[in-house]
Amino acid sequence: MAERPTLYTCARSRGFRATWAAEEAGVDIDLRMLPFPPRFLAPEYLELNPLGTVPLLIEGDVRMTESCAIAHYLATKDGYTDLAIAAGEADYAAYCDFTYHADATITFPQTVYMRFVLFEKDKGLQEAGEAYAKWFWKRLVKLEQRLESREFLCADRFTVADICCGYALVLAESVGLDEGVPENLKAYRERLRARDGFRRAWEREAAGPAAI
Structure with missing residues (x-):
């Protein structure tokens, strides 16, 4: 069985877009919460994300740090859902x-x-x-x-x-x-x-x- 995507974020940060997208898409994620700002309060996080920013999504070889891209990825990674709009579709x-x-x-x-x-x-x-x-x-x-x-x-x-x-x-x-x-x-x-x-x-x- 494939491992769940792991999402590192801070509460109410831009990473909320990813948490919200996962809930809407029904994607089971391993949610890990960090103190804000993590680069100062959780310096060991820099080993995972040298930028020290949130969110960070890890799934196998996939590593993503842009909240809007992660939201789109979660809505489409197992096939397009109604949360995303595909090429050729109106809008x-x-x-x-x-x-x-x-x-x-x-x-x-x-x-x-x-x-x-x-x-x-x-x-x-x-x-x-x-x-x-x-x-x-x-x-x-x-x-x-x-x-x-x-x-x-x-x-x-x-x-x-x-x-x-x-x-x-x-x-x-x-x-x-x-x-x-x-x-x-x-x-x-x-x-x-x-x-x-x-x-x-x-x-x-x-x-x-x-x-x-």
Whole structure:
């Protein structure tokens, strides 16, 4: 019997995308929780991932460190599921675009804001961090317009694109960035939170075993 994929992550981090995708896809993973930030609080983790970042997925020779890529992998590794959109299917291009958009355009300014406003206040760069908050809010326009007349981002169904973009909206609320989130995106976020897969993943991370 093949070993289960092992996922190393920190609670509520970008790795939540992978935990959530596993629950939605019905993939049995070995979930291992790390303290944040692991590069300082669990230095032995660097032996597994020299970057010191989360998530990290290991399955045989497979080693992956990008949360959106891991979510897509878990949704397709045993064959395409409804969580992913295949080439030739309607909205395939939109699925690829929004899945990459999640980290490249939306989560990036959030991480800069968090670094300088929440984690490294002593560096005196809070003004720069606040500027990235405004950047984040402006970059939500693409999601806002896309969801004006639809429930989910692609193909009229819930997909990995929703997991990847939806996580950024969940993160926004938890780190003090909700002020500039449009109302239709807040409603979208609540629809995602109501999913059984989301709730199972949230609870599983809270109760997950320590990795190290």
